[in-house]
Amino acid sequence: MAENGLVQRDKVLTLESMNPWIKKVEYAVRGPIVKRAVELEKELQKGVKKPFTEVIRANIGDAHAMGQKPITFLRQVSALCMYPELLDDPNFPEDAKQKARRLLDACGGHSVGAYSASPGIELIRQDVASFIEHRDGGIPSNPDNIFLSTGASDAIVTILKLLVSGEGRSRTGVLIPIPQYPLYSAALAELNAVQINYYLDEENCWALNVGELRRALHEARKRCHPRALCIINPGNPTGQVQSRKCIEDVIHFAWEEQLFLLADEVYQDNIYAEGSQFHSFKKVLFEMGPKYSGAVELASFHSISKCFMGECGFRGGYMEVINMDPAVQEQLTKLVSVRLCPPVTGQILLDAVVNRPQPGDPSYERFNQEKQAVLSALAEKARLTEETFRQAPGFHCNPVQGAMYAFPRIHLPPRAVKAAQAQGQAPDMFFCRQLLEETGICIVPGSGFGQKEGTYHFRMTILPPLEKLQILLQKMCQFHVKFIQEYS
Amino acid sequence: MAENGLVQRDKVLTLESMNPWIKKVEYAVRGPIVKRAVELEKELQKGVKKPFTEVIRANIGDAHAMGQKPITFLRQVSALCMYPELLDDPNFPEDAKQKARRLLDACGGHSVGAYSASPGIELIRQDVASFIEHRDGGIPSNPDNIFLSTGASDAIVTILKLLVSGEGRSRTGVLIPIPQYPLYSAALAELNAVQINYYLDEENCWALNVGELRRALHEARKRCHPRALCIINPGNPTGQVQSRKCIEDVIHFAWEEQLFLLADEVYQDNIYAEGSQFHSFKKVLFEMGPKYSGAVELASFHSISKCFMGECGFRGGYMEVINMDPAVQEQLTKLVSVRLCPPVTGQILLDAVVNRPQPGDPSYERFNQEKQAVLSALAEKARLTEETFRQAPGFHCNPVQGAMYAFPRIHLPPRAVKAAQAQGQAPDMFFCRQLLEETGICIVPGSGFGQKEGTYHFRMTILPPLEKLQILLQKMCQFHVKFIQEYS
Structure with a gap:
């Protein structure tokens, strides 16, 4: 008592x-x-x-x-969509208004308060696909393969969820870099999947070494069924930028070893070192020819929380899936529908990022500055x-x-x-x-x-x-x- | 080939x-x-x-x-937070501006683009607690027990996740109404928990009958370990409003049978029938006295997607947990931290809902109308x-x-x-x-x-x-x- x-x-x-x-x-x-x-x-x-x-x-x-101050244009488009009375306000630039009108037309009842389609507003998925095509020098991107998300974390966990199965020695194993961003270990723990560590080479500027990948994979095969490989490029927490050659090697390794690739590319604009350049896994995959581009399953992730935007609070992002089995992609579509939709405010801001002002637009100079x-x-x-x-x-x-x-x-x-x-x-x-x-x-x-x-x-x-x-x-x-x- | x-x-x-x-x-x-x-x-x-x-x-x-048109005040506060330059715009009412300033002061770097604390912005959790206290006739609500969420679905799944354990006959079972809102069956399937159906009484206006609860529970005990009971009130898809007596019976049943209660109360303002009234599970629990209010574990859920707001696209909501084991509540806090935070835009709009204009405020009449x-x-x-x-x-x-x-x-x-x-x-x-x-x-x-x-x-x-x-x-x-x- x-x-x-x-x-x-x-x-x-x-x-x-x-x-x-x-x-x-x-x-x-x-x-x-x-x-x-x-x-x-x-x-x-x-x-x-x-x-x-x-x-x-x-x-x-x-x-x-x-x-860090928000980029004015992104917030203007967002505010216009949030409170459309502002579309009559002469203080807002015409291109922001035009973009806001176009986005509101794509919202149910012209309101950001309506649910969107579960993979995201179709118009925005098209804009994301165009952005990716432009980024990757014309390699096509299909809006049907774009899934908008509640930040990148949400999308990463969704793909890991699909990959997890089996018991005992056939339990799914996932290769992650060490050091890693702890979302990976947390998600794998929660899903009761096996975390397989591959170590980045600190003495070599945190480079990813395929020999080390192979060691980790072969050891892991004794205790689980390794099925996926996560890469973070540019690296978090390690800050390295992978070379094109290294990405090719990783893709070849994934092809050879039958691994599903997860490419976390949320820092793609954050490149500082001379000689460093961002290469997307998608682009390198397609440049390696049809033997690879028709085979290697890849999900790549992006977010509005990093780069020059830093709009973490909006929880916006997207993933692109490549070579996913169509039946699995249907399951993915079903799975994301249970949570109804990613925040529409994050989707809108993402659109303003991918469909940004172009030379000649009133907002171009300020945006770029x-x-x-x-x-x-x-x-x-x-x-x-x-x-x-x-x-x-x-x-x-x-x-x-x-x-x-x-x-x-x-x-x-x-x-x-x-x-x-x-x-x-x-x-x-x-x-x-x-x-x-x-x-x-x-x-x-x-x-x-x-x-x-x-x-x-x-x-x-x-x-x-x-x-x-x-x-x-x-x-x-x-x-x-x-x-x-x-x-x- | x-x-x-x-x-x-x-x-x-x-x-x-x-x-x-x-x-x-x-x-x-x-x-x-x-x-x-x-x-x-x-x-x-x-x-x-x-x-x-x-x-x-x-x-x-x-x-x-x-x-349905958005409530002007909610969008004004949101737009002001989104684009603080508008704080100088004479077209926005003073109370909306005051609320926006207060919210921006509670955001990291005064920006809705910053991450918030994982359970939500502390100020907003305090406002939610005050709102609940007021709704429930003064029964205290502790902001530490409020977790803001990405819509109610997110919070419901989070609690179900915590509850799931065991294998075979000790697998967690969860009682859900039939007809149900299919988020429940979907989440239980994904978590590999046992769905235990209790049937609402169609001949009796979809009432919840404790005899039927008992039948379902006792049958289920042969095949799993029933640990939680979900109630949707007002009902989705069935539209019934539970009587106070029925809620008492359910709480007594949960107490007797040691079940964790999940009360989905997202339609709490949507009451139409004469004689029907919304009673929150929290309020009834506390009115039943310390034998119950000190014992029954309860999570109740609310959302900005329904009621008079209908702001589904913002993905905002909250849950209040009562009598949760403090060690488990720490695990809950850790779990929500992995996803960083609920969308800040949804948190802001939620605040405008719970901290709404009062008599005498410039926006009071319009808001109420x-x-x-x-x-x-x-x-x-x-x-x-x-x-x-x-x-x-x-x-x-x-x-x-x-x-x-x-x-x-x-x-x-x-x-x-x-x-x-x-x-x-x-x-x-x-x-x-x-x-x-x-x-x-x-x-x-x-x-x-x-x-x-x-x-x-x-x-x-x-x-x-x-x-x-x-x-x-x-x-x-x-x-x-x-x-x-x-x-x-």
Whole structure:
């Protein structure tokens, strides 16, 4: 009996009785360190004294939260669709109005409040297909193969869901890079599929090495049925940009080993390093000729959350599927229909991205200026971050060729490793926690992404405004020096 | 070898190799009949002659698609947040601006393009909690128990995911009403949980009968581990509104039998029948005293897609969880973090709904007028639909007490049943298909929602504009007469 005289009953849903696969899910990007950062923010607001005056969230690729301004044209089209009375407002440019009218005509009842078709508004799927064709130098894209989504994560999980089957040794295995973006490990845990790790080559600028793919695959075949291979290019958290040659090798490997390819290409505009260039898997596949382009099953993913847009809050994205069995594609269509449709506001913004102002349009110059300003600022910050860590003792940082992150390796003294272990913490978590408590800088330990045993890293975004980023980098280096001294 | 000289290879992902549980998923609301409706629309556009001039989609609760206008205030707040330059526009009312500023202050970087906290923006969760408290006559609501979602479907699936575990006879079973909204059967199929049907009492205005709940539960205990009970109130597709007494009985039953309750209350404003009233499960639970309110685990769901808003395209909603084991609630928080956050645009619109204009605010009158206009029009259409079917021979239609649908039973002659079976179709699908081909009216066969063996129904929305609805109902009755004659 409890104090109030009521019988204490067992809950129906407890840690013991709940879905065991959900318990295995981990997602470091919003894990305990971020929870602590939120607490610290609240303490600061309450006037609690700290050795810092603000928490800087460099843990997640959230550009607007770090002060990046939205691209005016994207928001104009969105606002016009949201509140069509604005179509009479002379302050909005004519091309934005024209695009908004065209989009509203494609919405049920001319309202963004209507459900769309489950794979997305047909007109927008056509616009996405044209965008892909243009991007890939004319290689055709079929709107029927485009599925709009609630951010890229949603689409990735949907494809993984289709791929999962079997029990015991015939359970589906999926190859993912290590370090990885933890959506992959989380989704595979939830679906009770086998995660097969292939390691990116840190000594070689995080390159993807087909020999390593082969090793991972062959070992995995002893315990599961490997059926899919995930690639993240440009890399998250590692920031490398794959060479064309490497992509060809991967496609050949997938062809040879009968693997379904998932190409996560959400950072395709975020290329900073000289000599680096984005090549889509779709384009390379088709350039390799019909032996490959008629055979290799591929799903590629894009999003409005990254690149120059950074519109994470809208939860918009798309995937293109290539060579999918038509009967499976029907199942995919059915599956997405259960959730009715992706957010129409995200679809609208996606359209404004893929069907952007062209030379001669009233919004062309401003759009391009704003886009270039974002991308140049990111390139500068990528260089600054990489250089700072390269010069700082105790860090090893590969070039940030693309994406929005640096993933430096850090030296942690054996005494720090022991102190962490004594507290039951991963050593890089131990480091990141102390960094947060002392400087207010919130970054994610490498252990949340996976790393070679005995190495320690962290992921930080390059998104804070330049002046803030400079201070942040300085503080981190100073903290590391102090940390090393403390534990030496 | 194929004609082009290339070796034909097996696909990696085929109907045989794909996830078997996905194959079992069915979702009639967007099933084959809707696919055919889309084809017919395209044929009409191309000028193909048909016995009708437009397809009327009465298959889905999509108010704006059927011509319902958005509530001005909701869209004003949304547009202001989308494009903050409008905060200087004198054409927007001051209270909308004030609310938009407050919401932007709660967004990362003052942008709806930033990710929010995974359970939703904290300020909005507080507003939702206040709204619930007010709705439920002061019973407290804790913002920590509010999780914003991507429409109600997303939240429902999330809770079901947590509940699923076990193998064979200890597999999780979930009680759902028949007829049901097919999201439930689809989610349970995908999660490989056991669907336990309890039948609503058609002869008694689709009432929920606890004797029937008990029968279903006890039978199911032989084959699975029943752990949860889903209720849809007001009913979808059946349109009934549960009495307070019935809700008490259900809560007592859940308490007695240790079941986790899922209360789908997305139609809570859509009450039309005299004497009917919406009672939230939360309120009744707390009014039953601490024996129940401290014990019964409950998740209740709401959405911006229905009621007077009809903003389906925004994919916004929330759930409130009560008496959830704190350790499980932490797992829930972790699980929603993997998808980063619900669409911020949907969160913003939800806030404008729960934190609506109050007496004295500039937008109060217009908001209320628009809201009342929508709800009165729906009430009138509910009456018209119900009366028409009640008077038409061959139909049996319960009162449309709430929600947005009629679910009449139809008489189908034995020869029609045989003709359908000869084509491998459910008899009511056979009826609905012919109706579509001959009149352009798209409705969903009862078999897509479940019904007692040997009975036939369909679900149609009451959403078309009154004049159109009148014609639609006439046409349906005429078609049914003709159909009966043809197959007698």
